[in-house]
Amino acid sequence: MFIRKERPEFIYTFACQKEEQSLSHLEMRSFFGEQAENNILKSTTEIDPSRSPFIKERIEVIYEGDSLPEIVEQAGQIDMEESTFKVIFVKINDLEASEKIEYDKRRLIEREIGWEIKGEADVRHPDHLFGIVTLGGRWYFGNLQKNEALWLHHMKKPQTFSTALSTRVARAVANIAVPEPDGVKAIDPCCGIGTVLVEALSMGIDIVGRDINPLVTSGSRENIAFFGYEGDVRVGPISDVTEQYDVAIIDLPYNLYTHATPEEQFAILKHARRIARKAVIITIETIDEMIMEAGFKIQDRCIASKGVFSRQILVCE
Structure with missing residues (x-):
């Protein structure tokens, strides 16, 4: 039902208070060998987001592309069978302030991808979460896992x-x-x-x-x-x-x-x-x-x- 790459890639987002940033960065370096200045990081290292007090969510990448229409087209290959789903636009990204995608546009992107997925959407109690995010000028879509704190x-x-x-x-x-x-x-x-x-x-x-x-x-x-x-x-x-x-x-x-x-x-x-x-x-x-x-x-x-x-x-x- 869900597609997994032979060598999966993951997008992590992070959130912390200013006084915690030094600690968050050290934890990042320990996990990934590098730190993210924009609170978003792509890596082949698989970490359960609930391990960290600073990782907010993780996308296991299924599809990527240079444009959103490429993602929308690829999402049509997913068949959820009996499981319900929800698509979430991940707000943390590396876009400049002038390029930020506002709330209404984010909801529209979620619906546009959701319409292509074969199955029943459920915005309140879905069986499965998908995430969509932009990073480094590319779009990434995949299985979304949130931190359970x-x-x-x-x-x-x-x-x-x-x-x-x-x-x-x-x-x-x-x-x-x-x-x-x-x-x-x-x-x-x-x-x-x-x-x-x-x-x-x-x-x-x-x-x-x-x-x-x-x-x-x-x-x-x-x-x-x-x-x-x-x-x-x-x-x-x-x-x-x-x-x-x-x-x-x-x-x-x-x-x-x-x-x-x-x-x-x-x-x-x-x-x-x-x-x-x-x-x-x-x-x-x-x-x-x-x-x-x-x-x-x-x-x-x-x-x-x-x-x-x-x-x-x-x-x-």
């Missing part, structure tokens, strides 16, 4: 902590650390109440957690179980870890209860270098020299801001 449910976790990462930042950090989960083993050795663990586990990432504070590890286990996930969270310092991991996610302790001195921070980094080939380090201070002294090289970085408070997120190998 799963991380919003995780905001309602039973145990919270004032200095914990937001669910959006935690989800992006998990993606930056493990863009391709298959075969990757991860550890969060300063896991706190498990904000990163919950996001990672919800995306099928193989990750374990540790923390020296038994109160927060108890809260982490409660949060993980609350959302129906299963995770291994233990009490103890990173120095006790003997297993090897592909990546460590380290939100360096800085709150009143588990503040780490520079010496303790350096020890955490040294042990991270010992047990993992890659680390994503979150810090409120500039610690580049400490990271390099611990044996890591900083490969990429961003700033995650919220008001006057900001964190540095560093990708190290």
Whole structure:
């Protein structure tokens, strides 16, 4: 019923607040090896849009052409049989302001394509979504998948902590650390109440957690179980870890209860270098020299801001 190319291409659109742009771009680079300045990107990399707090939707390209009539003509090959459908004009594109396509014209384009598709259209509860978008002077049409914003449910976790990462930042950090989960083993050795663990586990990432504070590890286990996930969270310092991991996610302790001195921070980094080939380090201070002294090289970085408070997120190998 639906056509899939031998080597499918995908169009992704993105949306974020200005203060989140640096983080969004780092996540993009981790997923796709590049970033999109216009919040729209074409790639052969297949990412579930619901993994990212910044991907808005994804079109799996079926047809493309230099003009809209080419798309309309090709859409006539689709037979939906018993399934209903809806065509959606994706508003995010790279058109200049003077070329923007207004609401009425977008609805007309949707109807024009929909008329050619064999089957029953349903604008309210369709079985299948199609998307149409323009990018780089060409038109693209295909299967549309919207982001389900799963991380919003995780905001309602039973145990919270004032200095914990937001669910959006935690989800992006998990993606930056493990863009391709298959075969990757991860550890969060300063896991706190498990904000990163919950996001990672919800995306099928193989990750374990540790923390020296038994109160927060108890809260982490409660949060993980609350959302129906299963995770291994233990009490103890990173120095006790003997297993090897592909990546460590380290939100360096800085709150009143588990503040780490520079010496303790350096020890955490040294042990991270010992047990993992890659680390994503979150810090409120500039610690580049400490990271390099611990044996890591900083490969990429961003700033995650919220008001006057900001964190540095560093990708190290």
